[in-house]
Structures are given as structure tokens and as C-alpha cells.
Amino acid sequence: LIGRLMFELPEEMGLIAVAVRQTQGKGRGGNAWLSPVGCALATLHISIPLHSNLGQRIPFIQHLVSLAVVESVRSLPGYEDIELRVKWPNDIYYSNLMKLGGVLVNSTLLETTFHILIGFGFNVNNSNPTICINDLIAKFNKEEGTALKPLSPDCLIARTVTALERLIDVFQEKGPNGVLPQYYKYWIHSGQQVRLRHERGPLAWIVGVDDCGYLQVHEEGGDVQSVHPDGNSFDMLRNLLVPK
Template identity: 40%
Template sequence: MNTPLGKCLPFLQLITSAAVVTGIRSIEGLQDVDLTIKWPNDIYHGKQVKLGGVLVQSTMLHDVFYVSIGCGVNIANSMPTVCLNKILRDDYAMQRQLSTEEVIAKTISQLENLIADFQRNGPESFLKLYYKYWLHNLAEVTVQDENGSKVECTVAGVDEFGFLRVRRHDNGEVVTLNPDGNSFDLMKNQIFSKRIKK
């Protein structure tokens, strides 16, 4: 609890998403594959094709966090959607098929490295890496609350806890949105929020 990551545990979801992307891109011949991250936990190819996602759950007992990380990436099942191997074959002329074991190994290796770096250096160096792959840099979005009120905003990054920050166009205020109370519709550039100040 008294570590950099323990003080901002929601970052673990972002770190795991980045581990998937950087793990796959660390495989020989895949350095230029356009894998991206939709905040906070989805893995995409480009902006349109979702390949997977991450879910992190935690509990605390006697000042110790117990964390479960679930991660799913469609590596080889091309029906009914699109899988990573099909994208690599069709878009990158890669003949070799990736195995599930290879992707898991690369992801876990990257996850260990990213967590160790975060513990040493805090969120700043991690965010430089994360922003390389995320889809939302200065994106124009509409934030809609549960009453249907809409506010036009620009994505302003991630705060010190891993939550999304948006700047309101109407008054310039920066509002923080946490992943548990919001859903992000990437195709419509719309965030449905339970907590947006008027």
C-alpha cells in the first residue's frame, strides 16, 4: 500500500493494457503493428478493431492489496470477429501464426518490467509510454451525464491515479472521470458519465 503503485492502484489496469501492446510489439517483426489502447482497458488494432481488454479487481485485507488481473486478447479466433493472426497475415504479410503461449509470455514479461519501472519512477515515465499507444490524445468528446445533459470537452490526459481528465469547453474546468463510473463510446466520441459537474 505504501508503494507508488499501491498509492494509485487503478494504474494497474493501464499498465496491463500497455503490457499487452508492448509485449506483442516486442515480438520479432511486429514492432510497427498498429496496436492501440482505448482508456482505460481495451486493446485495439488502429481505431476500429477491438482485439481484447483488461479487467483488474482488487480487495484490501490488513493493509495488503490482493489483485486479480483478467486479460483477453483474440489471437487466433477469426470468427465471428477479427483476430490478431488474421490482421498480421492480411495487413502485415506475416506468414507465421502467433501462439497464445507466446503472447502470454511476452505480456507477462512486459507487465513485470512496467510494474518494476512504475515502482521505481512513479507514473511519469509510464505515462510517456502509455500515451504513445492510447487513442485519445486531445480528442474532442461529448460527456453526457445520467440526466442526459451534454458537455463538450477535450481529453486532457490521465491524472495521478490513472483516471481520465477532460477539459470542458464551456468554462475550461478540468474534470476527472474514473473508469468505474463512466463508459467511453469510441465510435461516437462520447463518454457517458455518472459524475459530471454542471
């Protein structure tokens, strides 16, 4: 439904669908995405002019959304040190240990406007099957002697959309350099050592994200190269960058 409506509404009008529970969600590569009650789940439509900073770098949108999710929590007073982070290209993590959510972006170019459908989901208040944001808050309270309140999915969806609007404005004005310092502050890859293509592949170090949003790796004894997010997958358990 939202995919049809986005072409019928005025460009200046926003469109978002919020779900309490998702039973037929899709992840990258058509993978199933199961989302029980307690998750923040939304699909958002935005329009991006083709001839703009972001319109020329559409892969950056997934990074901006991931950053917006993290900022929805960590920009709250007192919550700055909650260990919520971004994993390239489109995952939300607890530290570098466990996935809490993800982002999926689909784009359609119509004349000179990109119509972007952004799906995001992250676990706010369900401790099963792994961990949720409110578990991280409770853990922080216990360790630091604080009394931070649990957060609700509705609150964090609203804060994510607000943060995303601001990040898009900054990107359109300043380009990648306007947002990358904040992105690097929260990502889990600084100085990370990986293997390329397979477990015995060449050793490389992650050095950043290029101007198109692709991951940059410095191969041992070689040059810095960029890795396309749609053709590669990051296996955190084995520290592998492998073709999908």
C-alpha cells in the first residue's frame, strides 16, 4: 500500500507506516525478518532530488538511517553511553556483540526524483531471543548506579525520524564530511582487521567509508579499495568480508 501511495502524494508530504508486530517482513537478499511485539517497526517514504548531494550518493541513506536509530537513544541526556552502535552497511548492534536491528532501503528513480522506501526495525523491549535496548539500559543502570527510564518503541520511532531529517539536511548541505565524524563515533569497525572473500583470503584493515558510502579496506601489501554493500556481506563472527 505505501509503495503505491508514495507516487500519489505531494513531494512535500511525509508518509510512514508503523507496525506493532511484523509477520512477513523481509531483510536483505529476501531473507525473512521476524519482529515480535516490543520492536520499533516502521516503513518511511522520503523524496530525494537526483541532482543533490544525497541524490548522487543514494547508498549513504542506509548509513544515515542506522545512525539515526543509534542517535534516537544516545542523544538523550543520560543515555549517551548506552552501547548501541552501527555496523556497516545497515545493522544496529549492541557493542560489537549482538544484532539488535536493521535497515532496508529500496529506491525508485522517477524523472529527477528518487522515491525512497526505508524499512527499519530494532528491538526495544523484548529480551528474547537475544537482547533489547531496554536490557542495555537496565545493565547500564546496574553498573553505573543510575536510574534511566526504559524507552518505548513509539518514542524511538519518532526520535529516529527526527534525527534522520536532520542528518539528511546536513548531508545535503555539507556532503559526506558533514555526517561521517558522527557515524565513525558510533560504528564498530575502527581499525578492525578482516579477511577478504574467504577465511584464507588476504588480510585487510577497515579504514572508513568512501564518498559513495562503500566500505574502504586497506589490503595488506596493497592499496585501499572500496567494497560495495549490495554485493558483499560482513560476517562479524569470522571477521570476513565475503561476496553474497
